[in-house]
Amino acid sequence: MKTVNEVSKLTGVSIRTLQYYDSLGLLAPAARTEAGYRLYDDTALERLRQIMLFRELDFPLSEIKAILDSPHFDRNDALTRQIELLRLKKERLERIIALAEDMKQKGDTDMDFEAFDSKVIEEYAQRAKEKWGGTPQYEEYEQKHGGETAEEQKSAADEFMELFAQFGALKDKPADSPEAQEMTAKLKAFITEHYYTCTDEILYSLGQMYAAEGEFRTNIDRAGGEGTAGFVSRAIAVYCGK
């Protein structure tokens, strides 16, 4: 059983914040001394760690509470998606770093802000929230995707990579060829069906991410061969009317 002070030192979370979380009902201490001192046990600490992960993803405290308290809450599923979101965040940071390096090297007069774009992250987060029942859309989601098993989800990821392999086979044709454009439409439909509603806007953002150096590009090029990611990105740009 740890006091606020100890927890604060261990976790880096301020005492005031612990009190605040308690007042919100977000994180109650396991017990209190007679004098009213808060005492935290390992269960509380584990919850705090979950909270900190969500906070890292800029989830509002109210939603964190809703998610953690939801009867549907599944720790493992939550972690999976949190990891995915953290990866997206890292990729975004990498693109920003690359931008800053560009700015430093050349005077970089072409005004580029794509790197700051976070539409994809937000869209994904939105989807995760719906799934988690942080919002009332949960039931709707359940009806659409509830029956999916872990294997089905994994096979979706494989199918996704398969799409890029198919892109790879076309990569010597021009980006505005009918074949490339058809594949782009397929990609968009696939994302909408399996992950989140993919508007042209979001699709374009995705294209930018694919082209930037990072894990995305690496994985796509692995699936479809060197240069596939760039090709997909160009095809998407054409598809979205540049």
Place this chain on the structure above:
Amino acid sequence: MKTVNEVSKLTGVSIRTLQYYDSLGLLAPAARTEAGYRLYDDTALERLRQIMLFRELDFPLSEIKAILDSPHFDRNDALTRQIELLRLKKERLERIIALAEDMKQKGDTDMDFEAFDSKVIEEYAQRAKEKWGGTPQYEEYEQKHGGETAEEQKSAADEFMELFAQFGALKDKPADSPEAQEMTAKLKAFITEHYYTCTDEILYSLGQMYAAEGEFRTNIDRAGGEGTAGFVSRAIAVYCGK
């Protein structure tokens, strides 16, 4: 010359935010139409990009203004440090991702929060702010480090790596051997002299960063051979009384 709407769509910054920045004097439009509509040119956009980089590092707007308006402001120097800070942030994210993966795999009952630690980033940011004159400490900093040229700074980085090479030579001895402890003291002194005041607390945080997978460990192991980063980390832990 772009209107608020155009700038907003280009950059992802909301119109309200642009108006707010204007009211703060942080980002004034290049001109106004007769009707009072804000009009932004490329100079303004470049400034906005700088602002967004600083915001990415969680600098308060008041400090961003102070830095950008400082007579000492040097775009290139700023970018260099921003990149460094963004890298630190990325490393932190990577550690958090690794933690989340650990949590998922094993139930992970050992309460570990090191990954969330951001002392090193804050310390580095503090140093950067002092250098940039965002705070009144600028003059003091100038006196201590003002005369440093770019080459001198680069040689400092080399010297830094040299320290790890020396650590590498000791890595078969125990972490609590006098030699390892002496090297640790040297490392601490070096950081204090060249980067920021390195307390035991911060040194320990650094040690944790070195050991975690990421660029830090890669670079250190490159300088001193496989396993050097881990060795340094252990030596630091001993030095700081674990």
Place this chain on the structure above:
DNA sequence: CCTTGACCCTGACGTAACGTAAGGGTGTAT
């Protein structure tokens, strides 16, 4: 010329997630 719809303006107020300070108990070491 007039209207409509998409923009733009300036207040003014609301909000989230804390920080800070005030006023006052607690616990144990000397």
Place this chain on the structure above:
DNA sequence: ATACACCCTTACGTTACGTCAGGGTCAAGG
């Protein structure tokens, strides 16, 4: 017995915006 490091609650302050409300602007169409 008092010093000192903790702890509590209550209340107000702060940052960086979001969200109206009330009211001009401007190009296109009838």
